[in-house]
Amino acid sequence: MRLGLKTTALAAVLMAAPLAQADAQTLRFMTGPQGGVWVPLGGALKNMWEQAISGVSVTAIPGAGVANIRGVDEGRAQIGFGNSITTVDGLKGSAPFPRQVTKVCNLATLYPQYFQVIALANAGVTRLEDLRGKQVVIQPRGNTAEVVTQQILSVAGLTYNDVRANFQASYTDAVGLLRDGNAQVFTLGTAIPSSAVMDLASARDIHVVELGAYIEGLRKLNPGFVGVPIPAGTYPKQTQTVTVPGYFTHVVVSCELPEALVHNMTKVMSENVEGMAAVFGGIRGLTPKAMAQDIGVPLHPGAQRFYKEAGAL
Numbered sequence: 167m168r169l170g171l172k173t174t175a176l177a178a179v180l181m182a183a184p185l186a187q188a189d190a191q192t193l194r195f196m197t198g199p200q201g202g203v204w205v206p207l208g209g210a211l212k213n214m215w216e217q218a219i220s221g222v223s224v225t226a227i228p229g230a231g232v233a234n235i236r237g238v239d240e241g242r243a244q245i246g247f248g249n250s251i252t253t254v255d256g257l258k259g260s261a262p263f264p265r266q267v268t269k270v271c272n273l274a275t276l277y278p279q280y281f282q283v284i285a286l287a288n289a290g291v292t293r294l295e296d297l298r299g300k301q302v303v304i305q306p307r308g309n310t311a312e313v314v315t316q317q318i319l320s321v322a323g324l325t326y327n328d329v330r331a332n333f334q335a336s337y338t339d340a341v342g343l344l345r346d347g348n349a350q351v352f353t354l355g356t357a358i359p360s361s362a363v364m365d366l367a368s369a370r371d372i373h374v375v376e377l378g379a380y381i382e383g384l385r386k387l388n389p390g391f392v393g394v395p396i397p398a399g400t401y402p403k404q405t406q407t408v409t410v411p412g413y414f415t416h417v418v419v420s421c422e423l424p425e426a427l428v429h430n431m432t433k434v435m436s437e438n439v440e441g442m443a444a445v446f447g448g449i450r451g452l453t454p455k456a457m458a459q460d461i462g463v464p465l466h467p468g469a470q471r472f473y474k475e476a477g478a479l
Contacts, residue, residue: 254462272417286350
């Protein structure tokens with residue numbers, strides 16, 4: 167993964183005339199944990215918006231799916247990455263949210279996320295039931311990947327009491343624990359191939375756990391889950407395609423942001439898909455219609471206006 171924009175893509179942004187913005191705006195953008203896609207992608211979006219929209223300044227800060235939705239709803243940030251399944255939970259006021267989210271609007275749907283259970287090859291983990299008694303590294307409580315971990319363990323008849331749960335804020339730290347032999351498994355929700363998993367696979371042989379048998383059970387808890395394939399060869403020595411639970415990454419904004427500003431932000435994203443794809447190739451080919459797809463989160467009026475103008479709605 168390259169963390170910078172392609173020169174040509176960035177040049178296109180820099181040469182474009184800045185979109186007019188009446189008032190200066192300083193926006194806080196909650197991204198993701200270190201080692202995931204959201205941090206570099208957030209940096210790319212920050213650069214695009216600042217260069218293309220006059221008067222806009224964006225501060226990117228670490229975050230996680232559930233925390234970002236709460237942060238935007240509570241006014242601690244104005245932009246954030248989200249995961250469709252937990253954002254919908256927030257709009258309903260379902261756990262892990264303490265109350266109903268009311269100020270979060272969708273800006274753009276981007277790409278599918280893959281919930282992955284990665285084990286050391288010598289750990290003897292081929293199904294979730296094999297996690298009993300194992301040291302499993304999990305994101306802090308309330309983060310999207312932690313919520314899904316708890317849910318999928320319950321489908322397998324397990325709880326955290328059955329595993330040796332080790333909560334770590336970053337995928338980078340999780341990789342360090344497995345690399346050094348202090349844990350056998352870690353769970354994560356991110357795009358594929360994950361840079362964190364690739365880092366681990368460069369030091370240790372890994373096994374990507376097949377999770378297809380648990381998806382129907384997950385769908386009973388949240389119908390937003392879908393089965394998605396991780397093709398063979400995605401990771402070193404991965405010889406078979408595995409099925410895992412999937413959901414969508416999207417960008418949310420505060421519903422209270424001005425319509426004109428959000429319209430401009432959406433327009434900049436749509437016109438610079440290749441710039442985003444230079445950071446994460448899974449975005450390549452993204453269209454306004456895909457960005458506007460209904461994932462159960464209402465569009466901000468500014469985004470909705472752009473998608474109508476683009477013929478996507």
